Amino acid sequence: xxxxxxYLALSAILFVLGVVGFVxxxxxxxxxMCIELMLNAVNxxxxxxxRYLGNLEGQMFVFFVIVVAAAEAAVxxxxxxxxxxxxxxxxxxxxxxxxx
Amino acid sequence: MVILFYVCAVLxxxxxxxxxxxxxxxxSALSLIVVLCSLAVIYLLLGAEFLAVIQVIIYAGAIMVLFxxxxxxxxxxxxxxxxxxxxxxxxxxxxxAALLVEIVAVVWKQFPSANTPPAAPLDAxxxxxxxxxxxxxxxxxxxxxxxxxxxxxxxxxxxKKQL
Numbered sequence: 001x002x003x004x005x006x007y008l009a010l011s012a013i014l015f016v017l018g019v020v021g022f023v024x025x026x027x028x029x030x031x032x033m034c035i036e037l038m039l040n041a042v043n044x045x046x047x048x049x050x051r052y053l054g055n056l057e058g059q060m061f062v063f064f065v066i067v068v069a070a071a072e073a074a075v076x077x078x079x080x081x082x083x084x085x086x087x088x089x090x091x092x093x094x095x096x097x098x099x100x
Numbered sequence: 101m102v103i104l105f106y107v108c109a110v111l112x113x114x115x116x117x118x119x120x121x122x123x124x125x126x127x128s129a130l131s132l133i134v135v136l137c138s139l140a141v142i143y144l145l146l147g148a149e150f151l152a153v154i155q156v157i158i159y160a161g162a163i164m165v166l167f168x169x170x171x172x173x174x175x176x177x178x179x180x181x182x183x184x185x186x187x188x189x190x191x192x193x194x195x196x197a198a199l200l201v202e203i204v205a206v207v208w209k210q211f212p213s214a215n216t217p218p219a220a221p222l223d224a225x226x227x228x229x230x231x232x233x234x235x236x237x238x239x240x241x242x243x244x245x246x247x248x249x250x251x252x253x254x255x256x257x258x259x260k261k262q263l
Contacts, residue, residue: 002105005211007146010109012203014116014135020196021120023188027179029125029171033132036163037119040139043151051146054219056232062151063233066158067244071251073163077170078258084174085261091179 007048015041028080028090032073039069105145108138125176129167136160147221150229 014037021034043062050058080090087095111134118131136159143152222228233241 002102002145003211005207006105006109007142008207008211009204010112010142012200012207013113016196016200016203017113017116017120019199023192023196025120025179027125027176029167029174029176030119030128030179033119033125033128033167036132036159037116037135040136040159043155044139044142047143047146047148047151050148050224051222052219054222056222056224056228059148059151059224059229060232060237062148063154063229064240064244066151066154067248070158070163071247073166074251074255075258077166078255080170081174082258090174090176 004048004052008045011041011045011048013041014038014044026091026093028083028092028095031092032076032080036069036073039065101145105142108141108145112138112142123178125171125179126168129164129171132167133160133164136164148224150224150226 018034018038018041021037022031025031025034043065046058046062046065050056050062083095084090089095115131115134115138119128119135122128122131136155140152140155140160143149143155
């Protein structure tokens with residue numbers, strides 16, 4: 001049997017890779033995909049704990065996280081489309097009109 | 101079982117590296133689909149059949165189709181690298197390495213690999229999930245339906261021609 005810590009280590013690696021992409025990438029869509037990567041890392045941790053603690057509630061949380069991710073993707077991509085219409089760019093460096 | 105887990109874990113990490121380091125958004129999206137599918141296999145190994153299926157249908161299916169469609173629609177090409185922030189360039193990598201070390205250290209300290217025997221396998225099929233969802237989590241479930249309604253309306257309004 002695989003120890004719980006291996007699942008959690010995989011989850012940590014995926015989460016950190018998501019953070020790396022979120023910080024270093026410049027394309028809005030790629031940044032958005034990195035957020036999905038982080039959400040999936042958290043889901044993996046939830047399911048691993050659910051299995052090892054013998055509690056189904058962790059899987060409930062994952063269910064709700066997936067639903068919220070779907071809603072977030074729909075609204076987020078609509079915002080990206082609206083931004084592209086008005087600004088003609090996908091680079092996060094150009095989208096700085098709220099910067100002081 | 102054990103070998104399958106490690107194969108899927110390595111595949112997921114490699115594909116996640118692809119998501120982060122590919123220059124073209126389409127390649128990132130395709131790598132993300134590989135990550136999602138290998139995570140679905142890991143969910144199956146953990147006995148979460150329902151969520152594995154949901155992962156493939158909703159995530160790798162619906163959400164990623166949306167992503168690929170938007171990438172196609174907006175004609176997103178190779179991103180140009182800019183060099184705006186010197187601080188981010190020199191401080192970013194060490195800080196992220198520190199974050200990884202911190203998470204892994206906490207995991208290792210809290211859950212030493214030897215003494216965490218798994219609980220008895222759960223029945224995590226659709227029937228058990230449905231029982232829990234419609235008995236204990238009815239209110240969150242209904243709130244979720246409201247959330248999705250608002251998200252649909254928000255997406256339609258935001259994607260209109262004149263905002």
